[in-house]
Amino acid sequence: MSHSHHTPEPHTPEPHTPEPHTPRTPHTPHDHNTPDPGHGPGAPAHDHHHELSADQAEILDLDAEVLASHITSLTDWLPLTAAPRHIVDLGSGTGAGTFALLARFPEAHVTAVDSSAPHLQRLREKACAAGLDGRVRTVHADLDAAAWPDLGTPDLVWASASMHHMADPDQALRHVRELLAPDGLFALLELSGFPRFMPAGEEAALEERAHTASDRFHAEHVPHRGAAWGPKLTAAGFGIAGERTLDVRIEAPENPAIARYALAGLTRLRTTVAEALSPEDLRALDTLIAPENLTPRRDLTVRTTRQIWAARP
Numbered sequence: 001m002s003h004s005h006h007t008p009e010p011h012t013p014e015p016h017t018p019e020p021h022t023p024r025t026p027h028t029p030h031d032h033n034t035p036d037p038g039h040g041p042g043a044p045a046h047d048h049h050h051e052l053s054a055d056q057a058e059i060l061d062l063d064a065e066v067l068a069s070h071i072t073s074l075t076d077w078l079p080l081t082a083a084p085r086h087i088v089d090l091g092s093g094t095g096a097g098t099f100a101l102l103a104r105f106p107e108a109h110v111t112a113v114d115s116s117a118p119h120l121q122r123l124r125e126k127a128c129a130a131g132l133d134g135r136v137r138t139v140h141a142d143l144d145a146a147a148w149p150d151l152g153t154p155d156l157v158w159a160s161a162s163m164h165h166m167a168d169p170d171q172a173l174r175h176v177r178e179l180l181a182p183d184g185l186f187a188l189l190e191l192s193g194f195p196r197f198m199p200a201g202e203e204a205a206l207e208e209r210a211h212t213a214s215d216r217f218h219a220e221h222v223p224h225r226g227a228a229w230g231p232k233l234t235a236a237g238f239g240i241a242g243e244r245t246l247d248v249r250i251e252a253p254e255n256p257a258i259a260r261y262a263l264a265g266l267t268r269l270r271t272t273v274a275e276a277l278s279p280e281d282l283r284a285l286d287t288l289i290a291p292e293n294l295t296p297r298r299d300l301t302v303r304t305t306r307q308i309w310a311a312r313p
Helices: 047-066 068-077 096-104 117-129 169-179 202-221 229-235 257-273 279-288
Strands: 002-005 086-090 109-114 136-140 156-160 185-191 239-251 301-312
Touching: 047 068, 047 096, 047 117, 047 257, 068 096, 068 239, 068 301, 086 096, 096 109, 096 117, 096 156, 109 117, 117 136, 156 169, 169 229, 185 229, 202 257, 202 279, 229 239, 229 301, 257 279, 257 301
Parallel strands: 086 109, 086 156, 109 136, 156 185
Antiparallel strands: 002 239, 185 301, 239 301
16 A cells, blocks of 8 residues: 655444434445445435435445555554544544544543444444443534534544534534543544545546546535635634645555455445436446456556644644
């Protein structure tokens, strides 16, 4: 995996709120009914997403598997003044960030917050299987609500691909600032969009046309994707402590899970853009993502860009 840095570089489910998968706003990285990852996983609460929960969970788990070293590099980069003991993972999804943070900070406990009860259940099951359930607390909450549940006073708040799903991200940023310990750190991770997979040629052109149609969908339904998060953080009263852009490129031979990741993501993408593509493109896309055609391929490449801001209250 090659990275190009373009910048400085007690287990108790708690129904504190409604359901969906991360605060009603944090759709996990790959949440809306289309792939919009991310890593991380975090996600909001829109009722029509419930039936997609299993598909989303699969994409989130694959995202965590394929991009594991990328997530680790970001947790290593965090400009912390001391190792955090209490971490809040906003829009945790199925736990990509939660488990990376638990590994990075062995003395820490993580409160995982999401609006999707099934995703939190999956996270708890994984924590139990790994013997980490004593270090993870889950909170089922709608982060679009005017008042947030009691999340304690964390030393670190992590929000991966979830803030852009908030109905009012400026309000959410103010909540985070009030939540943090005085010397705490907020890590806000966002992505440019769902990864591209196809090698150069007609398939890549088809993939790009599908993403263009998806971008139009997201411009209407997820208007905060691609927001200027640096100015938003400053307006909410934060001081920027660091910023980093990571270009990720992973070749399929390095990780056989990439083909499954591509299949899950492009299948979700097809659902979103089906009515926007020409009949010819839709037929070509259906042929491309047929499991018997896509799963055996080893010429795929994960290409994506992630950006992280570290801010202090």
